[in-house]
Amino acid sequence: MELIGGRWRGAIMASLCGSPKRFVELKSDLHPITSRVLTKELRYLEQNKLIIVEYGNGAKNAVCYAHSEHGKSCAPVILQLREWAVKHRKLMLETLRTEH
């Protein structure tokens, strides 16, 4: 749970399931995350080999984040988890309504 727990790590991995993303793309995807936190979490995921970082071609400020080969293997797990969470939320909202 340490790997993908916390408020952001799972969300970051989920956001990268589709395609590689730039820093700003992630930032707006995960809004309202702050730069400080996003940076930290990306470094953590990089150290743990779940993502890889490509520093831009040329001297541009173009950095790209993507699932590593190994990070891809967790995509199905993350997506299944999300599906379950959505179902769960529905159920919780229903029981809230029927309790009145």
Place this chain on the structure above:
Amino acid sequence: MELIGGRWRGAIMASLCGSPKRFVELKSDLHPITSRVLTKELRYLEQNKLIIVEYGNGAKNAVCYAHSEHGKSCAPVILQLREWAVKHRKLMLETLRTEH
């Protein structure tokens, strides 16, 4: 992630996958968790309808914790997550070794 994140919630759900358990059973299963934390997490999971609590037959101190009907639906997710985590750990240990 809030539901099963943190150090213990996922582990508790995993521990209850097999069969209902008593407080002490969970406590030793999840060793070194403390009573204080286990109590808190169980209350949280109860409030979120992932587990149900059966207070003992008679006046005995016999309380039983089990997956709720809905909690059962997350068992496959939890177990898949665990499998993936095990694989991940293996891979990380290997790369540690080959780095020397």
Place this chain on the structure above:
DNA sequence: CTGCATCCAATTCGATACTG
């Protein structure tokens, strides 16, 4: 754009001791 520095509030979690 991509990030680091500083500061700070809230939360989490653990140790320990105690109760009916």
Place this chain on the structure above:
DNA sequence: CAGTATCGAATTGGATGCAG
């Protein structure tokens, strides 16, 4: 057995501002 009470350390993450 199944918790509660108290205390404190450590971590997390948010706000804001600055830099190359």
